[in-house]
Amino acid sequence: MATTESIQNAYIDFVLTEGMQPKSVYIFAKQNEMTEAEFYQFFGSFEAVEQSIWADFARKTLTEIRAQEVWAGYTAREKALSFFYGFFELLKGSRSFAVYSINTHPKGFTTPKVFEQLKAIYENFADEILKEGIETTELNDRKFFGKRYKDALWIQFIFVLNFWINDNSTGFEKTDEAIEKGVNVTFDLFQRSPIDNLFEYGKFLVQNGGIKDKMGF
Structure with missing residues (x-):
């Protein structure tokens, strides 16, 4: 089951491995065994994921x-x-x-x-x-x-x-x-x-x- 933290970790792993953001939420979700709908329950975009990671460092x-x-x-x-x-x-x-x-x-x-x-x-x-x-x-x-x-x-x-x-x-x-x-x-x-x-x-x-x-x- 997807969580805020699991999506953040998967995103970090992807960008550090590929050197770029995923080409689409669909591809990212499929690679991480979730649906697009599950992703959007937590974030509206990849930019929002990245914002939340930096915000969590401060929190x-x-x-x-x-x-x-x-x-x-x-x-x-x-x-x-x-x-x-x-x-x-x-x-x-x-x-x-x-x-x-x-x-x-x-x-x-x-x-x-x-x-x-x-x-x-x-x-x-x-x-x-x-x-x-x-x-x-x-x-x-x-x-x-x-x-x-x-x-x-x-x-x-x-x-x-x-x-x-x-x-x-x-x-x-x-x-x-x-x-x-x-x-x-x-x-x-x-x-x-x-x-x-x-x-x-x-x-x-x-x-x-x-x-x-x-x-x-």
Whole structure:
């Protein structure tokens, strides 16, 4: 009997063996001893199968890291790092599929359709930890840029994903380094900085008589 997981596994096996998607759902279903109707009970297309595989990588990662005893005590930065490390550790077991999937989808300025479900899950997670970080004052809630923090985290995620695809280092240790440096730099930008203090000081002077008045001009 067909299941979501059995169709995903059969699809991965096919594309890695043949180097391409099946020519039709009919052929794919027949090869895997199911009917077309059974396939369509779970997925509307092969693209939907591939989307679900990437989405499941994110879901499994979140399930694993949230089950850790230390999770509740993590800062937003630590939760982001935990997701990155967990996701790419999980992805090691499906590297051949990841390379195939990424290399067969056009790259551009918009998110490839294959990542749409993954992105939605990731952004919900990012929203959650960013709100926690702002509430605990770990992160600075900037008026115009605070809402763009999750976009910065998504860009960081895609950067690391592409870095990992091309990483030939032993145990992908360079990817681990890229995660550590990239996530930390990104969160450093989210935190309060001297520029924020300068901006606040300037706003204070304007609201209380202006810079010129305070300097006696």
